[in-house]
Amino acid sequence: MSGCSTLASADSDPGTLLVHTQLGTTAPGSATYTAVVKAFEKENPGIRVKNLVNGDDLPQVYETSRLARKEPDVVMVNLYDKTLAWTDVGATVDVKGYLDDWGLRDRVLPAALTEWTDGKGRIRAFPYFATNWPVAYNTHLLDRAGVGSVPTTGDQLIGAARKLRAKGIAPVTVGGNDWTGQKLLAQIIQTFLTPEEARQVYTSGDFSGSRGARAGIDYFVDLRDAGVFADKAQGLTSDTMTTQYNTEAAAIQSAMSSALAKVPAKAAGHTEIGGWPLAPGAAHEKPTILRSYTLIGFWVSPNGTKKISTVEKFLRFMYRPDVVSRFITESGRDMALVTDTVSKDFPLVAEAQQLGDRVGQALLPDLYVPPTATQPLITATSTAFTRGTSAASVRSALESAYRTA
Amino acid sequence: MKFGRSWLPAHIFAWLYMVLLVVPLYYLLVSAFKTNDQIFGSPFSLPTSLSTTNFTESFSSAHLGPAVLNSMLVTVLALVLTLALAIPAAFAIARTEGRVGALVERVFSLGFLIPTFAALFPTFLLAAATGLFHTRAFMVLFLPATAMPLSVVILVQFMRTIPREMEEAARMDGASTFAVLRHVYTPMCMPGIATILLLNFLTFWNEYLYSLVIIGPDPEQRTVQVALPTLKSLTGTDYGILTAGTVLTLVPVWAVYTVLQKRMQQALVSGAVKM
Numbered sequence: 001m002s003g004c005s006t007l008a009s010a011d012s013d014p015g016t017l018l019v020h021t022q023l024g025t026t027a028p029g030s031a032t033y034t035a036v037v038k039a040f041e042k043e044n045p046g047i048r049v050k051n052l053v054n055g056d057d058l059p060q061v062y063e064t065s066r067l068a069r070k071e072p073d074v075v076m077v078n079l080y081d082k083t084l085a086w087t088d089v090g091a092t093v094d095v096k097g098y099l100d101d102w103g104l105r106d107r108v109l110p111a112a113l114t115e116w117t118d119g120k121g122r123i124r125a126f127p128y129f130a131t132n133w134p135v136a137y138n139t140h141l142l143d144r145a146g147v148g149s150v151p152t153t154g155d156q157l158i159g160a161a162r163k164l165r166a167k168g169i170a171p172v173t174v175g176g177n178d179w180t181g182q183k184l185l186a187q188i189i190q191t192f193l194t195p196e197e198a199r200q201v202y203t204s205g206d207f208s209g210s211r212g213a214r215a216g217i218d219y220f221v222d223l224r225d226a227g228v229f230a231d232k233a234q235g236l237t238s239d240t241m242t243t244q245y246n247t248e249a250a251a252i253q254s255a256m257s258s259a260l261a262k263v264p265a266k267a268a269g270h271t272e273i274g275g276w277p278l279a280p281g282a283a284h285e286k287p288t289i290l291r292s293y294t295l296i297g298f299w300v301s302p303n304g305t306k307k308i309s310t311v312e313k314f315l316r317f318m319y320r321p322d323v324v325s326r327f328i329t330e331s332g333r334d335m336a337l338v339t340d341t342v343s344k345d346f347p348l349v350a351e352a353q354q355l356g357d358r359v360g361q362a363l364l365p366d367l368y369v370p371p372t373a374t375q376p377l378i379t380a381t382s383t384a385f386t387r388g389t390s391a392a393s394v395r396s397a398l399e400s401a402y403r404t405a
Numbered sequence: 406m407k408f409g410r411s412w413l414p415a416h417i418f419a420w421l422y423m424v425l426l427v428v429p430l431y432y433l434l435v436s437a438f439k440t441n442d443q444i445f446g447s448p449f450s451l452p453t454s455l456s457t458t459n460f461t462e463s464f465s466s467a468h469l470g471p472a473v474l475n476s477m478l479v480t481v482l483a484l485v486l487t488l489a490l491a492i493p494a495a496f497a498i499a500r501t502e503g504r505v506g507a508l509v510e511r512v513f514s515l516g517f518l519i520p521t522f523a524a525l526f527p528t529f530l531l532a533a534a535t536g537l538f539h540t541r542a543f544m545v546l547f548l549p550a551t552a553m554p555l556s557v558v559i560l561v562q563f564m565r566t567i568p569r570e571m572e573e574a575a576r577m578d579g580a581s582t583f584a585v586l587r588h589v590y591t592p593m594c595m596p597g598i599a600t601i602l603l604l605n606f607l608t609f610w611n612e613y614l615y616s617l618v619i620i621g622p623d624p625e626q627r628t629v630q631v632a633l634p635t636l637k638s639l640t641g642t643d644y645g646i647l648t649a650g651t652v653l654t655l656v657p658v659w660a661v662y663t664v665l666q667k668r669m670q671q672a673l674v675s676g677a678v679k680m
Contacts, residue, residue: 020622022638022639024466025467025636025638026462026466026636026638026642026646027641028638028641030466050623051624052621052622052623053622053635054622054634055634055635055637055639056634056637056638056639057617057634058622061617061618061621064529064618065539065621067529067533068529068532068533068538070538179639238641239441239445239641239642239644240445242441243441243442243446244445246441246442247445247446249446258641259641262641
């Protein structure tokens, strides 16, 4: 029956490069990706790129394909959760040699190379998309509430939240029930942690054993109970967060570049990009943001190594400066590659790109959290954003996430 | 027709039930014409525009056209196979009076005890071992297997209500066993057949997990339930487009349900007269 053309698999054509991707439908950057793939096929008449599109379930689908030895040649996905284990278990190959042989190493930002390199010196994938994760402040709403400037300290933030609430405006909106809340919580916990201490805490899950982590959780609880976060934040998601900010129902959000690109022109016109306010005695000198260079990379599968010359052509094309620029100018994406291009149609994304040393940087914990603890940590995040939960209970919930993993 | 006061609670519950069914459908339909901000800002308000942009965008970006065709192919072939297997099996069990027949009937009933998730990994291994991984053919074979317990149990009950005299009369006219099944049992079991067709159509059409893992994400092969979630993105879902895509995929379900429901009612009435 496998020979029946109507019902059979069609994935073994040697002239076809199979790319498993999350781009291709409505995800930010999809239109540009589809267009550049067409341009690649036009330049390389003998090669056809077949995109296999999945959403959030891509890692699961790829893993089952790999188990059956029928995996696609290249995978475009972020370094997070399940994918952290791929290189180790041989689901994808170390691309360090290819990166050097093809002369593409210089195209990659050094920070991106560091993040994509594992503990054994292997480079898990070819870095591609990055993201800035700053804090967006609606200055129009702050003005309306009588807040003269963007808050840079915890006390100023609490004061601003009180004034905003008095005017019926939600202060900081956040998806307390999903990954956006998890990232903001991690950022606030790191207020009193150096990057090395943060790395240790998020690797071990020992939030009680670190004085800095305890102080960071206390700071978070103080902010939460002072009404800094939107009502019922523990039940909100990234979608409700962006909607509250975009419709100007909330004045502040911690948003990654893809969310900043979607802020409507009206709200974007009076949005100022900055960092998260610090408490006295913080380990950072300036308000912090998150940055990640692991948003999307090109992973090469064992099947991909059998078509490595085609993979090389594809990756050389995707790394070309003109192609990289298209993702910035057309889709407002941040790239993990060296480029001078700045987005003009996405002013908030550009503003975030130019923050430079005006802000401090907190550690994105994704690379250090054990894959099995990722989802339990999001559940614990919801507990943390629930008003009245003590700092001890928050620590306990976070530590339980590591224990159940 | 006049109703007394005693009917009032029944009316209230009937209307409440209707509201429970209609509100989600209304929400789905109006969301298909809105932007994200409108969906979250005023979820139950009427759309300000009846633009079909969300529909065309969902149809083209998720390649829903081929996906609907794939779903139809898999569903129709699986339904045909289910009927081809379940009708003779039920016929044999219904006519058997010995212990073996009872045992076989119980074996079919045991199928209800297998949880869907528990069978996923062995099924995946089977697909890989048979070389049918990443094919729709495997799903055409697999779906009837999952539907057999319910289908056989329902059909056996219908066939047991058919008087033996009907078969004896056919036999006296020289009918073979197959002719008895074809011309006596099958027509008289149309209510049961329509019922299992309807139930299995809904199950097969809406199947997601196995289609995702076994058929995979290839746009030329994937079913509509696998294509639809590609409109959802962790870094920003356009729910207007997603709900528009959902509405589009519901149209075939609605059409088949309407047709089969009517046929089922007709078959029920005609069956009652015949018997």
